[in-house]
Amino acid sequence: MDKIRADVIVIGAGAAGLRAAIEAASMNQKLKIALISKVYPMRSHTVSAEGGAAAVIKEYDNLESHAYDTVKGSDFLADQDAVEAFVSRAPMELKNLEKWGLPWARDEQGRMAARAFGGMSVKRTFFAADKTGFYILHTLFQRSILYENIERFDEWFVTSLIVENNRFKGLTAIDIKNGTFHYFEGKAAIICTGGIGQLYKTTSNGAINTGDGMALAYRVGAPLKDMEFVQFHPTGLPGKGLLITEAARGEGGYLLNNQNERFMKRYAPEKLELAARDVVSRAIFNEIKEGRGFKGKYGDYIGLDIRHLGKDVIDKKLPTVKEMAEKYAGVNPYNELIPVRPTMHYMMGGVHTNKEAETPIAGLYAAGEAACVSINGANRLGSNSLTECLVFGSIAGYNAARFALEHDYLEVSKEEVTREENRIFDGLIKKENGIPPSDILYELKDIMEEKVGILRNGKDLEEALSSIMKLKERFKQVSVTDKSKTYNTDFIQILELDFMLDVAETITYAALKRKESRGAHYRVDFPKRDDEHFLVHQLVYKSEYEPRIELLPVVITKWKPTERKY
Amino acid sequence: MTEAKIFVRRYDPETKKSWISEYNVPVEGDTMVLDALVYIKNKIDRTLTFRYSCRMAICGSCGMVINGRPMLACQTKVAEIRTPIVVEPLYNFDVIKDLVVDMDVFMHYLKEMKPYIIRKEEPKEIIVKSEQQEPIINPSACINCMLCYAACPVFGYDQTFKGPAALSLLYRYLMDPIDQGREERLKIANDKDAVWKCSFWGECSNACPKNVDPAFNIQRMKLMLGLSSLK
Numbered sequence A: 001m002d003k004i005r006a007d008v009i010v011i012g013a014g015a016a017g018l019r020a021a022i023e024a025a026s027m028n029q030k031l032k033i034a035l036i037s038k039v040y041p042m043r044s045h046t047v048s049a050e051g052g053a054a055a056v057i058k059e060y061d062n063l064e065s066h067a068y069d070t071v072k073g074s075d076f077l078a079d080q081d082a083v084e085a086f087v088s089r090a091p092m093e094l095k096n097l098e099k100w101g102l103p104w105a106r107d108e109q110g111r112m113a114a115r116a117f118g119g120m121s122v123k124r125t126f127f128a129a130d131k132t133g134f135y136i137l138h139t140l141f142q143r144s145i146l147y148e149n150i151e152r153f154d155e156w157f158v159t160s161l162i163v164e165n166n167r168f169k170g171l172t173a174i175d176i177k178n179g180t181f182h183y184f185e186g187k188a189a190i191i192c193t194g195g196i197g198q199l200y201k202t203t204s205n206g207a208i209n210t211g212d213g214m215a216l217a218y219r220v221g222a223p224l225k226d227m228e229f230v231q232f233h234p235t236g237l238p239g240k241g242l243l244i245t246e247a248a249r250g251e252g253g254y255l256l257n258n259q260n261e262r263f264m265k266r267y268a269p270e271k272l273e274l275a276a277r278d279v280v281s282r283a284i285f286n287e288i289k290e291g292r293g294f295k296g297k298y299g300d301y302i303g304l305d306i307r308h309l310g311k312d313v314i315d316k317k318l319p320t321v322k323e324m325a326e327k328y329a330g331v332n333p334y335n336e337l338i339p340v341r342p343t344m345h346y347m348m349g350g351v352h353t354n355k356e357a358e359t360p361i362a363g364l365y366a367a368g369e370a371a372c373v374s375i376n377g378a379n380r381l382g383s384n385s386l387t388e389c390l391v392f393g394s395i396a397g398y399n400a401a402r403f404a405l406e407h408d409y410l411e412v413s414k415e416e417v418t419r420e421e422n423r424i425f426d427g428l429i430k431k432e433n434g435i436p437p438s439d440i441l442y443e444l445k446d447i448m449e450e451k452v453g454i455l456r457n458g459k460d461l462e463e464a465l466s467s468i469m470k471l472k473e474r475f476k477q478v479s480v481t482d483k484s485k486t487y488n489t490d491f492i493q494i495l496e497l498d499f500m501l502d503v504a505e506t507i508t509y510a511a512l513k514r515k516e517s518r519g520a521h522y523r524v525d526f527p528k529r530d531d532e533h534f535l536v537h538q539l540v541y542k543s544e545y546e547p548r549i550e551l552l553p554v555v556i557t558k559w560k561p562t563e564r565k566y
Numbered sequence B: 001m002t003e004a005k006i007f008v009r010r011y012d013p014e015t016k017k018s019w020i021s022e023y024n025v026p027v028e029g030d031t032m033v034l035d036a037l038v039y040i041k042n043k044i045d046r047t048l049t050f051r052y053s054c055r056m057a058i059c060g061s062c063g064m065v066i067n068g069r070p071m072l073a074c075q076t077k078v079a080e081i082r083t084p085i086v087v088e089p090l091y092n093f094d095v096i097k098d099l100v101v102d103m104d105v106f107m108h109y110l111k112e113m114k115p116y117i118i119r120k121e122e123p124k125e126i127i128v129k130s131e132q133q134e135p136i137i138n139p140s141a142c143i144n145c146m147l148c149y150a151a152c153p154v155f156g157y158d159q160t161f162k163g164p165a166a167l168s169l170l171y172r173y174l175m176d177p178i179d180q181g182r183e184e185r186l187k188i189a190n191d192k193d194a195v196w197k198c199s200f201w202g203e204c205s206n207a208c209p210k211n212v213d214p215a216f217n218i219q220r221m222k223l224m225l226g227l228s229s230l231k
């Protein structure tokens, strides 16, 4: 079996992973960087981000305001030192991309143009049409080609991390194209594997967002943080879950119920449609529950109205919205309402890191949606996460490179590799006549959507937890139908499902333990925020029978928690 | 809910066998071909192999030939095309398995295009008007889906041709208002396997799901080369 060595191994080639790889590669040309991704980099889900990336660049704006909006958006759960570090580095990151050719939309003077976004008190969201993520991803990917010391492993799937005495030393991976099993030795590694959307039935996320990196880290003892905070975006297409970007409201779109009423005025009198996402999603949910939705075949929905923006604005600033409305919802947004319902969208939680992107395991870093610093706390503001990928991607890249310069390789032993090989090949591939993974997958999605969704309560969460445990038992009977070595997606999807079950358990467990409502975590049985007991992060550790939780106080520098009003 | 019949061209690299599988899939008005394939994978046949991720025509994974035309499966509605539906892997590429093709050839060509800004020194402040950006908007929208390669008659018989998307991205950087690599880039365009191999069939532009116009962009480079040799 082949051993591959690299000073820094980056897992994931979305915005966070590519940014990290570029930073590590440019810090020292002698370092060899391995960039592993289960899909070609340009397929990473960053590509689907539409709205934009936030930073303080305009003269009318200031860092303090961006920081406070973020903290308030987070329902005061974000670590304020991390938020301050984040906002102060954000402008440089966006300007860097400009130098690397990203065609940011321009204002009259030829500078970068900003648009309004939910929860941001001024226009500070920078965009390239409504394909910002697409442009960020392709600009970074194409830029990464310049660095000869980045070696890519496209369509390779990481199956496990190898850690000894709390220090990272390697990982195992499968080359999907030919099914061969390999191991890597690395001085440092960065987890940039993105989100978890596939755990839910209705999601804006792509098929690749299965939470692999969180499960990888969790299994070797790294804690996951803030896992109970799952963001539901207010405007997804019913049934499909595909996203209509917040930019539609940022550019002036309304939300209407079946009375033709802009109902947000009752929930967020000041910010209306541009309140934080958890607020808008719950409002929509409530309108539908109280019978003020429109009837549709995927359940009731609310109307997103951009008719008054006019053809020019729609064509120029919201071309994707138009395309999606026409293609996937069959409506013409020039003169029809776009049907929308909340859709699972973003994971606030992730692998616990500090503001240096370090996990508690030496040599192991994490960045992007897979990580939790936490700057997002209980609710992420739209357009902060692309920037987060860039900021903490580059910090992780730099720190991992520095770690690699100061440390040696640790040898990965034969047994460590064989153990994993046996788990996968003997435990899964060779098993005959088991059940297919799809049944378990669909059940999992239903459970998460119904019981660990927008509105939660203790009883549902307990039921969900015990159902997930049963699914984990049943998973042991899953077998691979496709026996070929080449491009075996049956097999890869089973490995992903295995990761997803672990992640689902941590989310549900953390949600059950947080007996309050904060940001995206809304407990019907505990509808108030409870700062006295819960102004803390929950760190979830793997342990033998059920997860173990440790509490970590929130870092507060300047802003005392107050009631959140929009 | 009605039922649609779908034929899929299969290929097993280990036995080198190729065959057609037939499936019946329940569909509704808004079912995409991709949804149908995912249904088959989960409910009927776990061995059926294809790539996909975003479901919204932006990640470029799900290119395949549907009823004889290169298309993105995630934006092709079953109700809007002829049934029974015939799905095949993208033409002109080596097939890895079923609907998965080997696109490494494009990855090499992309690298040869130097798809990054070339500058002597970093710009301090960038002032670029919308109008200056205009020429790169079209070529920069490429999602690398490879439909244009599957449609290109030239690439069909000659894989050494760099092809529509790679050349169109070359044009994108050539036209970038802050790029200074013009000389280098024109040399790349002038390579024997680059723009001159294009015989302007225009099939690439017809196939492109993102309205990129590689045919036009390639012709522009021919013109630029012609003009620069006159100097």
Ligand SMILES: Cc1cc2nc3c(=O)[nH]c(=O)nc-3n(C[C@H](O)[C@H](O)[C@H](O)COP(=O)(O)OP(=O)(O)OC[C@H]3O[C@@H](n4cnc5c(N)ncnc54)[C@H](O)[C@@H]3O)c2cc1C
Pocket: A011, A012, A013, A014, A015, A016, A017, A036, A037, A038, A039, A041, A044, A045, A046, A047, A048, A049, A050, A051, A052, A053, A054, A132, A133, A156, A157, A158, A159, A192, A193, A194, A195, A204, A205, A206, A208, A209, A212, A213, A243, A245, A345, A346, A367, A368, A369, A370, A382, A383, A384, A385, A386, A387, A389
């Ligand atoms: C529809 C949509 C719109 C959005 N719009 C915005 C917006 O306007 N503004 C904003 O700020 N944010 C937005 N977001 C959120 C933002 O896009 C994401 O949080 C961000 O792009 C995540 O980037 P990432 O690099 O962390 O992960 P991703 O881009 O998802 O990349 C993950 C990478 O990890 C790799 N990977 C995963 N598992 C493995 C494994 N086991 N082995 C090997 N490789 C693996 C994948 O191949 C991939 O390369 C949006 C999200 C969605 C879904």
Ligand code: SF4
Pocket: B141, B142, B143, B144, B145, B146, B147, B148, B149, B164, B165, B168, B204, B207, B208, B209, B210, B211, B212, B214
């Ligand atoms: S030019 Fe169009 S068809 Fe060709 S790869 Fe790019 S997006 Fe696809």
Ligand code: FES
Pocket: B052, B053, B054, B055, B056, B057, B058, B059, B060, B061, B062, B063, B072, B073, B074, B075
């Ligand atoms: S699945 Fe992404 S383009 Fe079709």
